[in-house]
Amino acid sequence: MSTFTQIKAAVRANLDDSGVSFYSADDLLESIEDAYSDIFFQTRCLIKKVTLNFINRTAYDFKLLGVEDFMCVIAIFNNNTNRWLTDNLTVRDLDGIRCDWELWSAQPQFWAPLNFDMNLIVPYLSSPTGTFDLYYAAKAPDVTDDTVTPLIATDMQKLLEWYATSDMLESAEEFTKAGAYFQMYGENVEEYSERVKNQAKRDLLITI
């Protein structure tokens, strides 16, 4: 398990720049933050839970409701009915259920993504009462403390090192070397993404 300090040292060792002579600390931090953000986006490896109140419409902007690090929905649990909202529909499928689903008022049963900001919870409660639990993939937090450990599986923390090394080499126009590191990063981030999605799959309960 590595801290950000150790990862930064590993990048400098890869670059033969341990004396902080060529690559600035700010550039290195920016590369590490880019790597962190990219890993979280590609793998959705940080899933958080928050409890929110229902509102009187179908479209929810979770960032406006205070979930600032929201990236995308993983699942939603309706606390009024003690049931998970059905998550196998697209907007087009909702049209197949009823053509005026935006006006459909009842206890929420389904959710579907609409765009970056908005997600649909259908039907809506015209007089909203009760809450739901939102499970969401979160964006990467800012790297403000080098002594902490990244929120990534221990064996995948090397991804940060490879991405940042590649990024630093690109800034020095060492494209062949940068390409080699980026390829290692790309192959492994894909593997990590698969692993995150498949976690606990053997324990999946098929409900419908």
Added chain:
Amino acid sequence: MSLFSSEQINRYVLQGEQLFTNEFRCITDRLAIEVVSGTSLYTLPDNVIDIRRITYRGSKIDPISHRDMREYLDGLSSSGTPQNYIFNNVGQSTIKLFPTPAETLGTIQVDLFNPEIVRVQCIVEFWTVADGIGYKLPEYIRRRLLKPYVLKSLFLAEGKGQNVKAAAYWAKKWAALKSIYGIQLEDQLNIPRRLMANGSFQSRSYLAQPVLPLSMRGTGMNPGE
């Protein structure tokens, strides 16, 4: 003096963002049309590149091809509540509602997801491209995705900063990231998670139907389309 001006860099940022959002439709918005009784043609703003969905008083109205309109509906002159629309071939950024609306609907351009507003308006949900101001890619991908495009363009530009080898590297990286991020966004925005409910909506909602052999099924569709 720097090799490249901020204006040039910003121009490439916008260019890259527009190329990406045009190729991978991921930015949507809504607008309300001011429906006038007896008028079937309505012009949409230039930023509407495609229509995702139209509702009239909250009910979805369906797209129809120009050919179907011509063959089945054109001889009819009717007015009432619109059931269909055509977006192409009736003029630049113009839609035609059919039947022609028999009532006038006012417009409020705010809070277009509010059921009380949806209920009394004709609302167009559309795809658009980035404009660098209101329509942008989210911050968690924007910088990393656009950096290769900007660098590719800058290294290609004539002048002291030109470096064709660097431009070729960044062009390759732009193509790779565009593909990776495009697939990720498609998965994030258009594909149902299916963690709680497995299988498709259709398979559990309708009675089983005989299926034609693969070669006779016609054009396929990807999940989520």
